[in-house]
Amino acid sequence: MKYERTGWLKPPARFLFLLLLLAAPASAITPDQELRRLSLRQTARKSAAWNDGYWLRLVYYKKNLVGRWRSPSVNPAFFLSRWGNISPRLELEAAVDGLFYEGPPDDSPECRFPERYRWLREKLGIDPQEFPPRECRKFEEWKAGIDPESVSLLFAAGYLNNPSTLYGHTFLRLRKRGAAGADLLDYTLNYAATADAENGIFFALKGLIGAYPGQFSTIPYYLKIQEYHNIENRDLWEFPLSLKSEEIERLLRHCWELGRASFPYLFFTRNCSWQLIPLLDIVKPELKLAQRFSFWVIPSDTAMAIIEASPAAPPLWRPSLWKNVDWKRSQLSADERARVLELARGNQAAAVKKLEGLSEVRRAAVLETAVDYLSWRFYARRIGKLELDTLTDPLLAVRAQLGQQDTFTGGPKRPESIEAGHESLRLGAGLVSTAHGPAYELRGRFALQDLLDDPSGYLPDAALEMGSLRLRYDQKYNRVYLKEGRLAHVLSLNPWDDWVRRPSWEISAGVEQADEAASQSGKAAVWAMNAATGLAAEVSLPVRQVWYVMAQTDGDFGPALDRSWRLGAGLKAGVLAESGPVRVLAEARYIGYALGDTRPLWAGSLAGSLRLAKNSSARIEYSWRGKVKEGGLYFHRFLFAP
Secondary structure, rough: OOHHHOOOOOOOHHHHHHHHHHHHHOOOOOOOHHHHHHHHHHHHHHHOOHHHHHHHHHHOEEEEOOEEOOOOOOOHHHOOOOOOOHHHHHHHHHHHOOOOOOHHHHHHHHHHHHHHHHHHHHOOOOOOOOOOOOOOOHHHHHHHHHHHEEEEEEEEEEEOOOHOOOOEEEEEEEOOOOOOOOOOOOEEEEEEEEOOOOOOOHHEEEHHOOOEEEEEEEEEEHHHHHHHHHHHHEEEEEEEEEOOOOHHHHHHHHHHOOOOOOOOEOOOOHHHHHHHHHHHHHHHHOOOOOOOOOOOHHHHHHHHHHOOOOOOOOOOOOHHHHHHHHHHHHHOHHHHHHHHHHHHHHHHHHHHHHHHOHHHHHHHHHHHHHHHHHHHHHHHOOOOOHHHHHHHHHHHHHHHHHOOOOOOOOOOOOOOOOOOOOOOOOEEEEEEEEEEEEEEEEEEEEEEEOOOOOOOOOOOEEEEEEEEEEEEEEEEOOOEEEEEEEEEEEEOOOOOOOOOOOEEEEEEEEEEEEEHHOOOOOOEEEEEEEEEEEEEEEOOOOOEEEEEEEEEEEEEEEEOOOHHHHEEEEEEEEEEEEEEEEEEEEEEEEEEEEEEEOOEEEEEEEEEEEEEOEEEEEEEEEEEEEEEEEEEEEEEEOOOOO
């Protein structure tokens, strides 16, 4: 009789069964675990835990225009559920399921999202004896490497030569425990766009539509110093934040989670400054910073909001590399300054020989300034690394022979911090006198400053205007029209310095009234674009003055012009003077048009402003454009941009 093992699979079926066993998930749970999982889901369902404000903040959910939840992260790794980006409930239920994960600990949902699970355990009252916390080796090693004892907000001043940093940059400094703020040991928490190699207009356009993903990263502090302080010559302001130890722990746990997130980067809304706001609301929920911002966000606004929400503490200021060089230069005589230039840009061997006529302390001062100046030239990309080493090594060797010397004491004069700056949004009203009678004007500007605004806390001798409007009511013709609507206006006056040799420049685009091309005001709107470059010079007596002259190109488009367009070039010149709360600006320009409407343009203005308070000012203006002349008196008020 043939023996058969009933119930056993034949060889082909056995092979298939083994494959299915191998393919079965390692996280399969027992019936008791399944019952517990359903029980936890039921607990979450009874309390509607997915609607908890903290859970919504942790996953960055916001309601869209049709009232549905959505998280802006475009990285699927930031979610546990396939539909986690649009469903807070499914994401929370997936987090509950993650408690039963049986794979490698570091790959577990709890190790990937430690702050979510800390909150989930507390919210659902999970017994740590039943579900012991995971041993997350990678997270603990990362956290131990940073180990901060305090956190500060860092504000890097605006940098006009880079479209992405016009308004400055905000990030966090994580001061390492027991390191006394040592730059080499501290880290920064930074959010920035992951941009490609494109620059200029394409970079700006992509930033406007959110084509770049933005990501958080922890970067050694000394690298950020090199980027901002040395390469871009930007001052760094540090404002201590009053975070408790448990809040710092919460910050680290959530930062680890954000390593898996990517958010669309938008220059004026979801930028580096905005992303710090919800992060700090998670770390310290009572701040409620996100409620203060609705439409647009710029770094100066977020810096002010965060500073206001923190206990008063004196900020720390780190002057740019150039400010240190310039201050040392101011401590030298005219002859010593000439020797520095010869050491850095002339016949160095002969220049070193000439130093022998100076005392040891003065020789040391000249050598130190020359070395710092060469470092600035390197970071400013004026010389390469090989040239830097070739020029500085001999100077350092000569300086070493002089030993300890008291060369410089003190430091650069500390400017006003962003705390002293006016708010970014400006509204105004004025009475205008025209050739045919009075007119009334309303003004508005989204951001940030022009040459007549008080520069405290901002860049001096610079204009950075976005979205400025002038609406005018003409009483004689009973008509309201757009006098001016600028999309952007950026100007940088750089007084000529033989050590720096930076030109002044300006760009502008928007709608304006070409009054010289129409017989009636308000009937000659054109789209105007212009760019200029030239030189500026500073005079300090009797009051500080900056004189400038620039070559300008101009292109206008509109039906008021012959052939509806014109293109030309010319010159503009002006002077900016300031004394205390008073600032005066006079400017004239001539444009000759070679194409389109060839009628030339003569225009100019004379204006003065008086700072009444931190956030208010009065102005008087007189201008002419062709044969059209007018004067006006205005009041401006600066407001927080919601």
